[in-house]
Amino acid sequence: MSVKENLFALKKRINDFEKKYNRHSQSVSLLAVSKLHPIEKIKEAYEAGQEAFGENYLQEALSKQAALTNEAIEWHFIGHIQSNKTRKIAEDFAWVHSVDSIKIAKRLHEQRPLDLPPLNICIEVNVSDEPAKSGVDLKNVLSIAEYCLSLQRLRLRGLMTIPAQENDFEKQRIPFRMLFEVFQSLREKGIALDTLSMGMSEDFEAAIAEGSTMVRIGTALFGERHQL
Ligand SMILES: *Cc1c(COP(=O)(O)O)cnc(C)c1O
Numbered sequence: 001m002s003v004k005e006n007l008f009a010l011k012k013r014i015n016d017f018e019k020k021y022n023r024h025s026q027s028v029s030l031l032a033v034s035k036l037h038p039i040e041k042i043k044e045a046y047e048a049g050q051e052a053f054g055e056n057y058l059q060e061a062l063s064k065q066a067a068l069t070n071e072a073i074e075w076h077f078i079g080h081i082q083s084n085k086t087r088k089i090a091e092d093f094a095w096v097h098s099v100d101s102i103k104i105a106k107r108l109h110e111q112r113p114l115d116l117p118p119l120n121i122c123i124e125v126n127v128s129d130e131p132a133k134s135g136v137d138l139k140n141v142l143s144i145a146e147y148c149l150s151l152q153r154l155r156l157r158g159l160m161t162i163p164a165q166e167n168d169f170e171k172q173r174i175p176f177r178m179l180f181e182v183f184q185s186l187r188e189k190g191i192a193l194d195t196l197s198m199g200m201s202e203d204f205e206a207a208i209a210e211g212s213t214m215v216r217i218g219t220a221l222f223g224e225r226h227q228l
Contacts, residue, residue: 158195
């Protein structure tokens with residue numbers, strides 16, 4: 001199947017899951033994860049109507065951006081952030097999904113150019129409680145969220161998670177439900193969040209069932225990844 005056919009099939013599945021789980025129509029948006037996929041595939045998806053693309057590796061993302069200046073792409077950074085990379089991320093992306101410390105948030109704020117709108121951010125949360133995984137521990141989410149709210153050059157939009165891989169549908173739902181509950185508790189405290197970035201190719205049905213507003217999908221759209 002072509003990227004265009006995959007995109008339309010994927011949008012239909014997202015729409016079907018919205019109906020199945022009583023979600024509002026178009027309450028779930030699609031972030032096309034183009035890491036390790038060539039520029040031609042990004043162009044194909046863009047020409048079929050996809051505007052938001054997610055990348056994990058800064059150098060790869062910057063070279064794609066340099067080659068795609070005619071396209072009005074909304075770039076999202078979704079990979080792990082090393083502090084020496086924050087300047088280019090603050091300068092060249094519209095969104096960052098993987099803010100996982102006060103230090104990274106502060107640097108992105110300080111380095112966001114004044115002529116750009118505030119950088120949209122999500123706090124990455126580790127809901128699986130695995131010590132090796134990236135993301136903020138559940139107990140620290142509120143304090144980091146409050147800190148981010150104090151930074152004028154950032155716009156805190158919501159939360160993101162990458163759960164441990166799991167094949168059973170009911171088990172897939174558990175970490176997504178946990179993130180949704182944290183999201184709701186922050187909103188009950190008056191923090192105006194609108195984005196729950198959760199769900200990938202193998203688990204986006206479970207994520208939509210639990211309230212995802214943005215699914216990040218690579219393989220189901222572009223096929224298997226290869227080294228570029
Ligand atoms: C690679 C990646 C995705 C997409 O994964 P697929 O399984 O290919 O859909 C989503 N989110 C993050 C953070 C990723 O690194």
